[in-house]
Amino acid sequence: MATFLETMIEKARSDKKTIVLPEGNDDRVLEAAAKIVEQGIADIILIGNPNEIASKGFSLEGVEIVDNTTSPLRGELADKLFELRRAKGMTEEEAASLMDDVMYFGTMLLKTGRADGLVGGACHATKDMLHPALRIIKPAPGTKTVSSFFVMEVPDCAYGDAGTFMFSDCAVCIQPSAEELSEIAVATAKSYERIVGSEPRVAMLSHATKGSVKDADADKVVEAVRLAQEKAPGYAIDGELQADAALVPSVGKSKAPDSSVAGTANVLVFPDLDAANIGYKLVQRLAKAEAYGPILQGLGAPMNDLSRGCSADDIVGVTAITAVQAQQA
Ligand SMILES: CC(C)(COP(=O)(O)OP(=O)(O)OC[C@H]1O[C@@H](n2cnc3c(N)ncnc32)[C@H](O)[C@@H]1OP(=O)(O)O)[C@@H](O)C(=O)NCCC(=O)NCCS
Ligand SMILES: CC(=O)OP(=O)(O)O
Numbered sequence: 001m002a003t004f005l006e007t008m009i010e011k012a013r014s015d016k017k018t019i020v021l022p023e024g025n026d027d028r029v030l031e032a033a034a035k036i037v038e039q040g041i042a043d044i045i046l047i048g049n050p051n052e053i054a055s056k057g058f059s060l061e062g063v064e065i066v067d068n069t070t071s072p073l074r075g076e077l078a079d080k081l082f083e084l085r086r087a088k089g090m091t092e093e094e095a096a097s098l099m100d101d102v103m104y105f106g107t108m109l110l111k112t113g114r115a116d117g118l119v120g121g122a123c124h125a126t127k128d129m130l131h132p133a134l135r136i137i138k139p140a141p142g143t144k145t146v147s148s149f150f151v152m153e154v155p156d157c158a159y160g161d162a163g164t165f166m167f168s169d170c171a172v173c174i175q176p177s178a179e180e181l182s183e184i185a186v187a188t189a190k191s192y193e194r195i196v197g198s199e200p201r202v203a204m205l206s207h208a209t210k211g212s213v214k215d216a217d218a219d220k221v222v223e224a225v226r227l228a229q230e231k232a233p234g235y236a237i238d239g240e241l242q243a244d245a246a247l248v249p250s251v252g253k254s255k256a257p258d259s260s261v262a263g264t265a266n267v268l269v270f271p272d273l274d275a276a277n278i279g280y281k282l283v284q285r286l287a288k289a290e291a292y293g294p295i296l297q298g299l300g301a302p303m304n305d306l307s308r309g310c311s312a313d314d315i316v317g318v319t320a321i322t323a324v325q326a327q328q329a
Contacts, residue, residue: 004153004164004196005290005317012041012323017116019319019326022106024048024065026123030058032315037062041316042323045115047102068105077108084111084136107132110301116326119319121306126171126294133296133303143298145183148172148305149191150280150293151321157287159247160266166192166200167268167283170276171294171305178220182227185269187297189235192267194328195295195321203246203265204228204239205275209255212242221271236260243268292317295325302326 002010019036023029024046030053033044037060045064046053053065068074074096081104082095098104103124109115120129139146147169157163168188173180185202192200204225208218221240228237238261245255245262252263270276284291292314294305302325304318 004151005292005320007197008195008317008320008324009039009041011327012320013039015327016040016042017323017326018043018045018114019322020045020047020106020109020115020118020120021315021319022047022102022118022120023122023124024053024102027056028310028312029122029315030056030060031312032319033063034058034060035312035316036319039316041320042117044319045106045109047106066109068099068102071105073109074099074105077105077112080112081108081136088135101132103129104132104136107136107303110303111136116329117302117304117319117322119304119306119315119322121304121308122310122315123308125308126305129303129305130172133299137300137303139298140300143183143187145176145180145187146172146296146298147176147180147184147187148294148296149188150291151195151295152280152283153290153292154283154287155289161196161198163289164196165266165268166196167270167276167280168297169270169273170280171273172296174273176272178223179227181220181224181269181271182231183298185224185228185237185267186232186235188267188269189232189237191295191297195324196266198266200235200267201261201265202228202235202237202267202269203241203261204237204269204271205243205246206240206271207242208240209242209245209262210240210259212255217271238262239269241265290314290317292321295321302329 148171149168154163189200206221225239246265249263256262
C-alpha cells in the first residue's frame with residue numbers, strides 16, 4: 001500500500017503547482033528543491049543569492065532563483081504591501097525594508113499570484129512565518145481562527161488509521177478558548193477528510209475522560225466539544241477524552257463506553273499549544289514517527305511552516321502537501 005507521502009507526491013505531480021521556498025541559504029532547502037524538481041512534484045522559486053546557491057553544488061536545473069535584495073520586483077511588492085497594511089499603521093519605509101526579509105518577500109510573491117504556495121521555517125521560528133501569513137495572506141473567507149496540524153505516521157502502530165493521525169494545533173493558537181478549540185476541531189476534521197482522504201474520528205483531548213475530573217481546563221474542553229458537535233453534526237467528534245481512552249479500544253470501551261470516537265480516534269485535538277507541541281515532538285522522537293507540518297489550515301492561500309529540526313525529506317513532504325492544498329484552493 002502507498003504511504004501517505006507517496007500518495008501526496010503522486011497527487012502533487014498530477015497538476016503541478018509553483019511553490020516558493022524562501023530559505024535558499026539553507027542546505028536542507030537546496031537539497032529538497034533539487035529532489036522536488038527531479039521528482040516532478042512542483043515548480044520551485046528559491047529566494048537567495050544565486051552565486052552562493054550555485055557554489056553549494058546542488059542540481060537545481062529548472063529552479064527559478066530570485067534574489068530579494070536585488071530583485072526588480074522589490075518596488076512593486078513593497079507598494080502592494082504598504083497598500084495592504086497602511087490601515088494597520090505600516091509606513092512606506094517599513095514596507096520597503098520588509099522586502100529584505102525573505103519571509104515577507106516570499107509571502108508577497110504568493111499574494112501577487114506569482115506562486116501557488118510557500119513553505120518556510122527550516123531556519124526561521126514559527127512566529128516569523130506566521131506574522132506575514134496572518135497579516136498578508138489572512139484567514140480564508142468565513143474563517144476566524146487560523147490553526148495548524150501535523151500529519152503523523154507512526155510505524156508499527158495499530159491505532160488511528162494503521163498509524164496515520166492528524167495532531168492539532170501544534171503551532172499557532174497558544175491558549176485557545178473553547179470557541180477557538182471547537183473551530184480547530186472542525187477545521188482539522190475537514191483537513192483530514194481532504195488531505196488523508198478518509199473519515200475523521202476526532203478526539204478532543206484532556207486530562208479527564210467524560211467527567212472523571214472537574215476543573216476549569218477540563219470544562220473548557222467539554223464546552224469546546226459541545227460547540228464543535230453543534231457546528232459540524234456530520235462529523236464524529238467527541239471528548240473530553242484522555243489520550244489512552246481516545247486511542248486504545250479496550251480503554252475507550254471501559255472509560256467512555258458510549259463514545260462514538262473513544263478507542264478509534266485518528267484526529268487528536270489537544271487543549272492548548274503546550275500539550276500539542278510537546279505531544280507531537282514526543283511521538284516523533286520516541287515512536288520514530290514521520291511528522292509532516294505544521295500545515296496551516298484556514299489561511300487564504302497555502303503557506304506552511306517547518307520545524308527548525310526538519311530534514312530535507314521533511315521539506316519535500318511538506319512541499320507536496322502544500323501543492324495538494326493549492327490544487328484544492
Ligand atoms: C500566531 C502568532 C504569531 C500571532 O501573534 P499575534 O501577536 O496575535 O500577532 P499579531 O497581533 O501581529 O497579529 C497579526 C494578525 O493576525 C491575526 N491573528 C493572530 N492570530 C490569528 C489566528 N490564530 N487566526 C486568525 N488570525 C489571527 C491578528 O488578528 C492580526 O490581524 P491584523 O493585524 O490584520 O489585524 C502567535 O499566536 C504565536 O506566536 N503563536 C505561537 C507560535 C509558536 O511559537 N509556535 C510554537 C512552535 S511551532
Ligand atoms: C513546529 C515547531 O515546533 O517548530 P520549531 O521546532 O521550529 O519551533
